[in-house]
Amino acid sequence: MTEQNGRPRDTRIDSAVLSAAAELLTEVGYADLTMAAIADRAGTSRPAVYRRWPSRAHLVHEAVFRDADTSAVAATGALETDLRAVVARTVALLTSPLARLAVPGLIGEAAADATLNQRLLDRFAVQGWRGLDGHLAAAIERGExxxxxxxxVLLEVVIGSALAALLIRGPDGLTDAWVESTTRLLLDGLRAP
Structure with missing residues (x-):
């Protein structure tokens, strides 16, 4: 990352801060995580952290999902298989060890922070499933x-279902059987008559 004016940012600080945030999240949990502790662990100053991330939630979002698979879901030519991949990808993103610790707090903070909310939506709706519209258009052409x-709307339903299941069942409740059941339920509403 570089600023528009001035010297380039030191990417080593970015990496150290993200790593420190992930480590501390694991150690103390989301509620007790502070920007001061993150800065201390990273060996930098609080202003250096705040120049990069406006809040703890923005920083945690990036630390939790920085290594997440946001590549395009490969089209197989079969609606059921493609939809199952979307549901499974959603589950994988929401149930990683760091996401388990952060997602409930991030959801709460996103409700009051429009920019954080947009970043979360972009992560799930845009970055996570590039090409989904093309997959759906091909499924329409095949008559599926x-x-x-x-x-x-499909993504909202998948993400909403996964979040609700995460809160109700806990992260261990989003099993392969849950993915299969959710995929089948969605297919019943999607398929052409």
């Missing part, structure tokens, strides 16, 4: 999917 279906 009702015409006019909105891919954004």
């Amino acid at each position: 999917l009702r015409p006019g279906f909105d891919g954004g």
Whole structure:
């Protein structure tokens, strides 16, 4: 990362801060995580941290999801298989060890922070499933999917279902059986008559 004016940012600080945030999140949990402790662990100053991330939630979001798989879901030509991959990817993102610790706090803070909310939406809706609209268009052409279906709504339903299950069942409740059951339920609503 570089600033528009001035000298380039030291990427070693960025990396140290992200690593420190992940380590401390594991040690103390989201509620007790502070920017001061993160800065101390990273060997930098609080102003250096705040120049990069405006809040703890923004920093934790990046630390938790920095290594997340946000590549495009490969199209297989079968709606059921592609949809199962989207559901499984959502589960994987939300149940990683760091996400288990951070997601409940991030959801709470995102409700009051429009920029954080947008970053979370972008992470899940845009970065996580590039090409989904093309997969859906191909499924419509094959006659598997009702015409006019909105891919954004599909993602909202998948993400919302996974979040609700995460809160109700806990992270260990989002099993392969849950992925299969959710995929089948979604397919019943998606398929062309």
